[in-house]
Amino acid sequence: MTAKTNDAPLLDVADLVVDYRRGRHTFRALKGVSMTIGTGECVGLVGESGSGKSTLGKAILGLADVTSGTIRFDGQDITHLKGAARRSLAADLQVVFQDPYGSLDPTMTVGQILAEPLTASGVGKAAARATVVEMLDHVRLPADTVTRYPSEFSGGQRQRIAIARALVRRPRLIVCDEPVSALDLTTQAAVIDLFIDIQRETGVSYLFVSHDLGVVRRICHRVSVMYQGECVETGPNERVTRDPEHPYTRRLLLASPVADPARQAERRRSRLGLRSPSGPPVP
Numbered sequence: 682m683t684a685k686t687n688d689a690p691l692l693d694v695a696d697l698v699v700d701y702r703r704g705r706h707t708f709r710a711l712k713g714v715s716m717t718i719g720t721g722e723c724v725g726l727v728g729e730s731g732s733g734k735s736t737l738g739k740a741i742l743g744l745a746d747v748t749s750g751t752i753r754f755d756g757q758d759i760t761h762l763k764g765a766a767r768r769s770l771a772a773d774l775q776v777v778f779q780d781p782y783g784s785l786d787p788t789m790t791v792g793q794i795l796a797e798p799l800t801a802s803g804v805g806k807a808a809a810r811a812t813v814v815e816m817l818d819h820v821r822l823p824a825d826t827v828t829r830y831p832s833e834f835s836g837g838q839r840q841r842i843a844i845a846r847a848l849v850r851r852p853r854l855i856v857c858d859e860p861v862s863a864l865d866l867t868t869q870a871a872v873i874d875l876f877i878d879i880q881r882e883t884g885v886s887y888l889f890v891s892h893d894l895g896v897v898r899r900i901c902h903r904v905s906v907m908y909q910g911e912c913v914e915t916g917p918n919e920r921v922t923r924d925p926e927h928p929y930t931r932r933l934l935l936a937s938p939v940a941d942p943a944r945q946a947e948r949r950r951s952r953l954g955l956r957s958p959s960g961p962p963v964p
């Protein structure tokens with residue numbers, strides 16, 4: 682896996698702070714997060730539940746208000762972009778969520794779902810149809826998929842449809858928020874391979890959010906680790922997922938399943954001996 686990075690990163694997030702309002706209080710979900718993603722690069726974002734992974738994805742997509750810091754996309758400051766300017770970014774910046782059922786309109790055929798972002802942006806019907814067929818081919822679904830409805834597909838196939846929809850406008854960056862977490866292991870592996878193939882074929886960049894270090898190990902060039910609203914470690918995949926520096930990442934690594942029973946037993950022993958930074962042994 683080699684990243685085709687240009688000099689200037691495609692995405693440049695600097696010192697990002699996001700606060701959520703909770704009644705009369707505010708909760709700081711991101712406490713000054715910085716990261717970059719190059720063209721054709723996949724950067725993984727791992728961390729426990731509530732660490733702020735989705736919040737970072739939402740801020741990049743313009744779905745969470747930013748308190749301070751900047752988000753630059755291809756050199757442009759998009760931190761507070763709203764309205765038409767934000768909508769025009771949709772061609773370049775797309776998303777794939779965990780639950781493809783919730784994000785696919787059950788009343789529309791797959792053909793309509795995939796053509797809609799194109800026709801809404803002014804593409805003619807014939808050209809849209811041709812692009813839809815091309816995208817179905819990208820995600821390895823047969824062309825007759827266009828006449829069928831989302832409910833007729835398995836979870837893995839539905840996620841392929843969601844990926845095709847994210848691809849139709851030929852984006853430069855896709856925020857993938859736990860895109861394989863709802864799938865069984867075999868389907869998960871096939872969809873990860875698909876993400877890798879699509880990146881090779883199109884040069885698209887990914888921010889790949891997952892709580893599973895094993896998943897990011899397979900797909901990402903670099904990995905950032907989130908812990909309680911901060912990015913505690915960033916580095917090349919191999920180093921972060923096999924020899925992490927931060928104590929939290931080490932615990933995350935110990936918690937991720939391994940196939941080899943001997944290694945697993947070794948890990949279990951070292952997990953029991955390893956203490957968390959603030960006290961009790963990690964469960």
Ligand SMILES: Nc1ncnc2c1ncn2[C@@H]1O[C@H](COP(=O)(O)OP(=O)(O)OP(=O)(O)O)[C@@H](O)[C@H]1O
Binds near residue numbers: 710732734735
């Ligand atoms: N709309 C919101 N209003 C208030 N608090 C929120 C909101 N969205 C998220 N939070 C809080 O912000 C923190 C970060 O949430 P976020 O969804 O980014 O975590 P995450 O790392 O994606 O977790 P998970 O792995 O469970 O998806 C959590 O404590 C969460 O409760």
Ligand SMILES: [Mg+2]
Binds near residue numbers: 734735736858
């Ligand atoms: Mg999340």
